[in-house]
Amino acid sequence: MLVWFVLISIRVLKKWRPIIFRRLEKMQEKPVWVTWGERNKETFLLNIAASVIGIIYIMVVTCQGMVVSKLSTYTFFSQGLAYLFKIEVAKQNESEAQAQNLVRIRGDEAFQYVTPGHEDSTLIDYARDEFKNISKYVLSNNPAVCVVSGERGIGTTTFLKQLLHKVKNATPIYLNCPYAGYSELIQEFAEQLGLERDAGEIQILTHLRKSEESYLIALDNGQRLVKPMVGGLTGLIKFTNLLRRSKKNHRAILAVEKASWRFVDRARGERLLFDWVTFLPRWNEQQVAELLESRINQGEDNRVSFEGLVVPKQWDHENISEEERARKGFYRILWHYADGNPTVSLRFFRLSLRRNKNDESVVVRLFRAPESQELESMPKPMLAVLRSIVQLEVASQEELSECTQLSHAEVLGTLRYFQSRGYIEWNEDKAKISDHWFRHITNVLHRQHLLVK
Structure with a gap:
């Protein structure tokens, strides 16, 4: 036998x-x-x-x-793999950079290789459940006022425009809230309704009540109606009340950045009641990889190569070529650093482009992420100024003084300190968090329990 x-x-x-x-x-x-x-x-x-x-x-x-593969479906495991992976790649690339004749591609030239978004860009399958849930309210025949909240750069604008494109039983109206706030928003709203720009609330309300057609109104950047201070919800309350008083089957969806929504949620009480509030999730690794892949210029004159990007072995990327392994590993690092934010991922992808002086080829090498120990040990009043800038998106010296209860001189000194280190940029006379430092600053504020990402 x-x-x-x-x-x-x-x-x-x-x-x-x-x-x-x-x-x-x-x-x-x-x-x-x-x-x-x-x-x-x-x-x-x-x-x-x-x-x-x-x-x-x-x-x-x-x-x-x-x-x-099974464990990678859990975010904490994928984040851990990406962190260890990034450390190993950084060690290898540091020694390699010294041996090669590479220079970083700067400015608008980087957009020739990793293209910006446009109306015909590939749509990534994202936030499907959130889209279905909010569609039950804003795509119905009943009046509704809903809120969608997400981090800056998470894809809120695309989410709103997808809803507007899908509606069949209402006239879609897209409003991008101006930095000036409620007064200019009302003027733009009047224009979209076919009224004179200087028409006031009464004329707008009368038009909405008498209109035979229903409107689906999408307000983008609604956080510009909010100031993190006493009485800071006035603009948002006015706009919401205007919509509710129309007494017709008009629907509205307001997009408010998550950094500001925490203040709105705490301060609103019973004055602001919404039919539905949804939060856009962070992008997973596959979604970020698909987005990055779709933005690479496929033209021969703008070819981007991952050749020479040495990466350690990954257990879930076995039988693939070295360049494909490098590509997938690099996308994983971008996803991890950006914490699921597609806009941050794209920015640092462009910062990773290098030109070889010898043959003019463009290759990808690991980006150098901004770091600052000063931010970690910064006094709470200075961090409060940073938090207010994040919440306000753009902030004047006077607004920051009101929000933080600091004197004008203290705010001015703090802003100069931030500017000298590149933490902020200026939009006319208002401060804005630098795109380069955005992720690092929000991470620090989150660790200090001053901000919810």
Whole structure:
């Protein structure tokens, strides 16, 4: 019986041997005992042991890939992998950068290789559940006022425009709230309704009540109606009341950045009641990778190469080429650093482009993320100024003084300090968080429990 079993096993191994070693040939970075098996796959008697070794190795790698793939669906595991991965790549690239003649591509030239978004850009499948939930209210025939909240750059504008494009039973109106706030918003609202620009609230309300058609009004950047101070909800309350007093089947969806929504949620009480509030989630690794891939210029004159970007082995990226492995690994690093923010991912992708002086080719190398120990140990009043700028989006010296209860001189000194370190930029006479420092600053404020991302 035993002899019969051994003979059958040997015959099965002989039949499967070509398939086993074809599979092994496609695998990279194999251990010594597997390479020994490959060398002896045709050696008499030893080929039996070689086949067994091949089967064991294939089973181990397959099970390992399945486990890692399953665990990668959990954000904490993927974030941990990406963090360790980034450290290893940074070590390798630091020594490589010294040996190669590479210069960073700066300014608008980077957009020739990683293109900006436009109306015909590829739409990534994102926030499907949130879209369905809010559609039940704003795409129905009943009046509703809903709120969608998300971090700056998460894709709120695209989310709103998708809703407007889908509506069939109402006239869509898109409003981008001006920095000046409620007064200018009312003027733009009047224009969109076909009224004179200087028409006031009464004329707008009369038009909405008498209109035979329903409107779906999408207000983008609604946080510009909010100031994190006593009485800071006045603009938002006025606009919401105007919509509710129309007494028709008009629907509205207001987009408010998450940094400001926390203040709105705490301060509104019973004065601001919404039919539905939804929060846009962070993008997962696959969504960010699809977005980055769709933005790479496919033209021959603007080719971007990942060749030479040395990355460590990843268990969930086995049988792929070195360049493809580098590409996927780099996307994982971008996703991890951006914390699921697509706009931040795209920005640092462009900061990772390098031109080789020798052959003018454009390659990708790991970006250098901004770091500052000063921010971690900064006094709370200075951090409060940063938080107010994040919440206000753009903030004047007077507004910051009112929001933080600091004197004008203290605010001015703090702003000069921030400007000298590149933390802020100026939009006319108002301060704005620098795009380059946005993620690092919000991370610090989040760790200090001053901001919810």
